[in-house]
Amino acid sequence: MVKIPKQEPRTAILDIETSKTIFGAYPGNKPLYLGHKDILQDWFIICAAWKWVGLKPIYTVSLLDDMAAYKKDHTDDLHVVKTLHSLLSKADAIVGHNVDRFDWGKILERIIYYGLEPIQKPKMLDTLKMAKQAHFSYNNLDYLCKRLGTSAQKRTNGGNAMWLDIVSGQSPERIEECVEYCTGDI
Numbered sequence: 001m002v003k004i005p006k007q008e009p010r011t012a013i014l015d016i017e018t019s020k021t022i023f024g025a026y027p028g029n030k031p032l033y034l035g036h037k038d039i040l041q042d043w044f045i046i047c048a049a050w051k052w053v054g055l056k057p058i059y060t061v062s063l064l065d066d067m068a069a070y071k072k073d074h075t076d077d078l079h080v081v082k083t084l085h086s087l088l089s090k091a092d093a094i095v096g097h098n099v100d101r102f103d104w105g106k107i108l109e110r111i112i113y114y115g116l117e118p119i120q121k122p123k124m125l126d127t128l129k130m131a132k133q134a135h136f137s138y139n140n141l142d143y144l145c146k147r148l149g150t151s152a153q154k155r156t157n158g159g160n161a162m163w164l165d166i167v168s169g170q171s172p173e174r175i176e177e178c179v180e181y182c183t184g185d186i
Contacts, residue, residue, distance in 0.1 A: 002086040003059070009092035011053040011125075015185040016084070016103050017046045017178050019075070019167045044077040045110055046166055046175060048084055049182040053095070058186050062179045064172055074169030081110040085119060093123040097141045097185070100124040141185060 022041040023034045047062035063070050066079035084107050088094070096103055104124060111119065131139040136147060165171035166178060 002083060002090060007054060010090060011093040011095060012050045012087060012091045013053065013095045013186050014048065014050045014087075014099060014103060015096055015182050016048040016106060017182045018106055019043050019046055020163050022167060041075065041167060043106075044075045045080045045084070045106065046077075047179045047182050048080060048087075049179070049186050050087060051186050058183055060179050060183055062175055064175050064179075070172070077110060078114055081107070081114055082116070085111055085116050088122060089119050091122045093125055095125040096127065097144075098126065098128040100126040100129065 021039060021043045023038045024040045025032050025034060025038060044063075047060060049058055049060045051058045061080050061083040063074065063077060063080060065083075066076070069076040069079060088107065094104070104121065127141075127144070128139055131144055136144060138144075162174050162177055165174040
């Protein structure tokens with residue numbers, strides 16, 4: 001169950017982390033065209049973190065919150081998607097970096113995939129769009145945090161290896177690391 005603030009408007013700062021899509025391709029030295037028939041394992045939502053503006057706690061949800069589903073299928077993100085569905089159904093506005101172009105679309109795709117009740121798109125306050133309008137030298141979250149004097153974006157210990165370990169389903173510890181990374185973006 002998603003806790004919501006009493007005050008209105010209800011604005012949440014949100015971030016999600018998604019897995020990579022695994023493709024199968026023939027070896028070669030030319031650029032490859034990979035189509036939908038080449039997908040071996042499609043992407044899924046690993047975790048999400050959010051905070052209600054005006055309240056202190058940061059909340060998270062991850063694949064590990066439904067361990068039975070995770071053990072059966074490490075790509076089963078239904079619990080994560082249902083939690084996000086509940087959150088977005090109660091939010092008047094969402095703040096996030098690239099939230100309008102990336103996070104919202106990914107969440108919406110999973111809502112449709114699972115046949116959940118359609119939801120209205122809350123107002124989106126996208127910090128990436130704001131940064132582009134202000135003409136910062138770079139628009140990534142790490143640079144913006146440093147430039148504006150806030151804590152820098154947390155780096156993952158494993159880099160690309162973390163994401164590959166997650167898609168393999170062999171490393172729940174990497175999901176915990178991913179949750180920590182996602183929380184840092186809030």
